[in-house]
Amino acid sequence: MKEQNKNSAAASELNVVPFKTKALPYMIVAPALIITIGIMIPFVMAIYYSLTNFSFRMPTYSFVGLRNWTQILASKEFLKATWVTIKYAFFSTAIEMGLGMGVAIILNNLNNRFSKIMRVALIFPLMVAPVTATIIWQLMLNNSVGIIEKFLNIFGIVGFPWAASPKTALMTAVMIDVWVNTSFCMLLVLAGLQSLPKSPFESAKIDGGSTMFNFRNLTLPMLKPSLYIALLFRLMAALQEYAVIFALTKGGPGDTLMNLSLTAYQTGFQFQKFGYALPYILVLWVFINIIAKQIVKRQRAAQKQAAGLEE
Numbered sequence: 001m002k003e004q005n006k007n008s009a010a011a012s013e014l015n016v017v018p019f020k021t022k023a024l025p026y027m028i029v030a031p032a033l034i035i036t037i038g039i040m041i042p043f044v045m046a047i048y049y050s051l052t053n054f055s056f057r058m059p060t061y062s063f064v065g066l067r068n069w070t071q072i073l074a075s076k077e078f079l080k081a082t083w084v085t086i087k088y089a090f091f092s093t094a095i096e097m098g099l100g101m102g103v104a105i106i107l108n109n110l111n112n113r114f115s116k117i118m119r120v121a122l123i124f125p126l127m128v129a130p131v132t133a134t135i136i137w138q139l140m141l142n143n144s145v146g147i148i149e150k151f152l153n154i155f156g157i158v159g160f161p162w163a164a165s166p167k168t169a170l171m172t173a174v175m176i177d178v179w180v181n182t183s184f185c186m187l188l189v190l191a192g193l194q195s196l197p198k199s200p201f202e203s204a205k206i207d208g209g210s211t212m213f214n215f216r217n218l219t220l221p222m223l224k225p226s227l228y229i230a231l232l233f234r235l236m237a238a239l240q241e242y243a244v245i246f247a248l249t250k251g252g253p254g255d256t257l258m259n260l261s262l263t264a265y266q267t268g269f270q271f272q273k274f275g276y277a278l279p280y281i282l283v284l285w286v287f288i289n290i291i292a293k294q295i296v297k298r299q300r301a302a303q304k305q306a307a308g309l310e311e
Contacts, residue, residue: 046278046281046282047278047282049274049275049278050068050069050275050278050279050282051063051064051065051066051068051275052064052275053068053275053276054274054275055272055273055274055275056272056274057272061275064275068275068276068278068279069279071276072276072279072280072283073279073283077255077258077263078263078280078283080255080258081258081259081260081262081263081280082260082283084170084256084257084258084259085239085259085260085261085284087170088170088173088174088177088238088241088245088257088259089235089238089239089241091170091174092174092177092178092181092234092238092241093231093234093235093238095174095178095182096177096178096181096182096184096185096234097185097227097230097231097234099178099182099185099186100182100183100184100185100186100188100189100230101185101186101189101227103122103182103186104185104186104187104189104190104193105189105193105219107119107186107190108190108193108194119190122183122186123183123187124183125179125180125181125182125183126180126181126183126184128180129243130176130177130180130243130244130247131243131244131246131247133176133179133180133244134176134243134244134247134248135247137172137175137176137179137248138163138248141160141162141163141172143159143160163248163249163253164253165253166253166254166256169248169249169252169253169256169257170256170257172248173244173245173248173249173257176244176248177238177241177244180244181234181237184230184233184234185230185234188226188229188230188233189223189226189227189230191226192223192225192226192227193219193223193226195226196219196222196223197222200218200222201214201218204217204218221302221305221306222306224299224302224305224306225299225302225303225306228295228296228298228299228302229299231295232292232295232296232299235291235295236288236291236292239284239287239288239291240260240261240284240288241259241261242261242262242265245257245259245261245262246262246265250262251263251266260280260281260283260284261280261281261284263277263280264277264278264280264281264284265277267280
């Protein structure tokens with residue numbers, strides 16, 4: 001009997017789970033839960049205040065329902081801001097993806113001392129804040145002292161309007177954005193290229209596959225997951241761009257560059273209509289969320305296809 005009691009006591013001791021072991025899963029989940037709560041609180045407050053006439057000028061506010069939403073969605077300012085947002089995001093992301101992919105392929109194929117130096121040099125624009133980069137470009141594009149203006153004068157182009165004209169303001173903002181963020185796309189694509197297996201390319205080389213054939217049938221399909229990741233980050237950032245446009249023209253000339261972010265800022269903080277400004281941001285959030293889900297879905301499918309798990 002004593003031996004049985006000892007054995008049962010030993011078994012019960014083995015079955016006792018220490019407190020640290022029990023608490024470990026909760027400790028791991030806790031930071032993510034705190035961050036989620038920190039995100040959800042202002043998000044829920046934004047939805048609530050978008051249904052009110054809240055303003056910094058008035059101590060009290062009242063519930064107005066969907067009046068702000070209906071007025072904004074039917075306004076010309078909203079349509080204009082949405083169109084500017086789409087154009088800016090499309091052109092800047094397309095150019096950055098194209099240039100980033102091209103430069104990454106060139107650097108990956110060279111694989112010499114020059115390519116290593118260029119990899120370091122091309123990262124420099126990422127170290128410059130967008131506002132600082134915009135100010136630098138404003139100085140270079142200045143019609144009296146700008147170095148780019150002096151260079152264009154050699155070819156007979158004098159007084160190019162750049163951001164001063166509605167016809168070239170978007171081009172100027174996109175050009176600055178491309179200079180700042182192309183390196184980001186280049187780094188992601190380059191990392192994807194260097195992670196590709198070498199055996200398929202060696203087999204294709206033995207079989208006499210051309211460079212274009214290898215790129216179209218081997219490199220591009222296996223590189224798609226990395227391309228989708230770069231597209232996701234850059235497109236999300238471009239859709240909500242604020243710093244470059246604000247530092248360049250503050251949305252001008254006129255309302256040429258007034259995208260959803262700048263329109264929300266102007267309405268909320270300059271015109272003091274905070275409740276009326278929030279639907280702009282929430283519509284932008286819905287827009288980005290829908291696009292991001294579609295890109296992530298395609299990225300996962302491309303990842304499975306590249307791994308040979310899906311035809």
